[in-house]
Amino acid sequence: MNNLIQNQRTARTMDIVNQGLARRYRAEKRFRLYGIVAIILSMIFLVFLFISISANGYTAFQQTFVRLDIHLDPEILDAGSLADANYQGLVKQSLADMFPEVTTRREKRQLYGMVSNGAAYQLQDYVRKNQNKIGSVIQIWVPADDDVDMVIKGHIQRDVPEAERRVKDNQLSWIDEFREQGRLEKRFNTTFFTAGDSREPELAGIKGAVTGSFYTLIVTLLLSFPIGVAAAVYLEEFAPKNRWTDIIEVNINNLAAVPSIVYGLLGLAVFLNFFGLPRSVPLVGGLVLTLMTLPTIIIASRAALKSVPPSIREAALGVGASRTQMVMHHVLPLALPGMLTGTIIGMAQALGETAPLLMIGMVAFIVDIPGGFTDPSTVLPVQIFLWADSPERAFLEKTSAAIMVLLAFLVTMNALAVFLRKKFERRW
């Protein structure tokens, strides 16, 4: 009797398990699928981001140029006053000669708008270098206006009604005529890498911003690396375990999670208002970014110090080294590669940081390329922010191209960090 009941019971438990098994396996499969979907989704985001940026940006590395035949009129280019001759007038004259049928003031303005304002400066440079050419007719390639550039690159559609288009019908016909005469050419856009910011997209470049970023990062590196390493060495090797060091430790962890814009507020209130340092300069930007990256560097450096085995310390102390000698001669050299990796990652973070720099005025429109730590300047991410706000269609591709340059820098830095880690990583 008892046996029978027990048999029935075990059979029933097995049945219940078997009944549920298919459902449970389905749940298992579903769960696994969720995981795969999550990873694939993040990969899709990543790929989508890169594709959309590069699809918008790759055209910016080329620029449309127009060939003009310019008569260097000796009456206008008087040898005594080459600096302030009317080069703009010469460029306009050349365009007017090409299309004698243009007479009305409005059409003339449209025609002159086909080439960049920079053409006059380029002509001036040319004349200064080739004074013997005065009096002859020269052929010179000048950058086209950004709207023309956009038409050539297909970013401005021709089939939109004229009223909704920035480039008018007669300008389109001139572009076609230029093209038939072989006067249009797409070339590599060197201006983008050699010029500072400009209101004219075809004359704008990233060199000013890159130089500003460079100076800012130099300040950040010079301050944050030694200070960060010193702080880590103290906390890891010398500090007694008491309340004071506990406070410092909690503090550093907290600082690592403080929003970056708060550091901007700190910089504004302390460096600019209290100490009266100048606005928009790499020095102040570097100071703010130093405070921001210090926690990252300290945490990474402490991890590097922790990974040095205690036996090395004991051996050094055992042969009579003092504590400082032990750290300086043995522990620090072994931990240095790890610290360097952490520093490079911190620098990459600082290079991409925008928000705190907005607070200390590094967001100004600056044309000149900064020449030092106290020249007003902007940095690459801020330049991206400024261009992203500009309404001209041509700045869209400039922004994307600047992003590509920034990402290239970041990838290089991170690859360097990974390389260093791989090369010097030591397992005890």
Next chain:
Amino acid sequence: MSSSNLLLVLLMLTTAGYYLGRKKAVAVAQATGKGQQILHSRPTYYGALAALWCAVPALAIFVFWQAFGPTVITQLVVAGLPPDLQALPSDRLGLLMNDVKNLVHGNIISGDISVAIRAAADHYTRLQTLSHAALAVLVLVAGIAGILWIQKRITPVLRARNHVESLVKYLLVACASIAIFTTIGIVLSVLYEAIRFFKVIPIHEFLFGLDWSPQMAIRSDQVGSSGAFGAIPVFMGTLLISAIAMCVAVPIGLMSAIYLSEYADKRVRAVAKPLLEILAGIPTVVYGFFAALVVAPMIRNAGVTLGLDVSSESALAAGLVMGIMIIPFVSSLSDDVINAVPQSLRDGALGLGSTKSETVRLVVLPAALPGIVGGVLLAVSRAIGETMIVVMAAGLAANLTVNPLKTVTTVTVQIVTLLVGDQEFDSPKTLAAFALGLLLFVITLILNVIALVVVRKYREQYE
């Protein structure tokens, strides 16, 4: 002498001090006739001691002078102004001093240059030159004095190594306490301006007001410039966008962490993990551009096809992109926590016949929950403090709404818009940014502290 030249000379002086100290120590040892072993420390320590005594005081003077010099000069110039100019209210006086400084630095100045301003500018230039000269003299004298003082004290019994080591230790302590000073600096600077703000706008009006329109009237009869400073709509906007971001980041981040740590084989993990971390390395300004350029129009078009009214700066776009940014943050933190769960717990559950997903859901996740909660709290604090994405993709209008298709504004957006550009430091409009900054700092601080405590407690549980 320019600052960089001065530092260069100081560097050379320090090097010279090192060699002089070392030479002196060797000479002293030779004089006793017993050779170098009579010295307490090796000769390099005597050199290092001289170098430290040369560089440290001189550098301290340099930094102090650079930090406070300009303020002192400005005060002196103000004191030298004619009495009628000195009697001006402080904001007018500030403008006047700006003109003076611009004149000194050769910038374009506003308005015409009066005789008094020119005289003040001359005074300023004179003081500046004087200050530079005085600084150079002081720094060099301090450096040389340091070297000479040590030179005189070098004897075989001078415990140079111990002196150097204790000096180095003090330097290390100073570096470590910069973290404390940074925190104090943040608290003081934000609090100081925020208190000035609360003197104008009562604190309860700021914390509980339902209306935010920080445009202050210049004239009293201007339209639409009431200047309401109620932080609730701004705060709600921040929460809305952060909530959307969390809805994206937590499921995706958590599931990918679970998959990578429990299911994926080594090769998949080796490829997928660094790829996920790329998302974390992309600058936020790039995400902002992506949100404004690609995601916002996409959502808007989708909304139009569905017949919905979607704002072009919808909270959804900003929140979505912010969520993408936070995915790697959530996933790497959860990954750490899940890996820290002891294998014995898993083995026990598997041994009882549960499937892998049941083990994860019923055993691993509950065990890892405190750590995951801590990680998510850190991610929330990150989302609240995130600036560039919302500045570029979210709106400026402070709407009190929970509709993700409408435009909302956030704390960080308001701080940026209020502080970028020229500002006067006594209008409530500028000070409001600091009050918002204080709010931001306090909220993220509370979240961080809770998260850190939770994570730390949890870690100890299994160690």
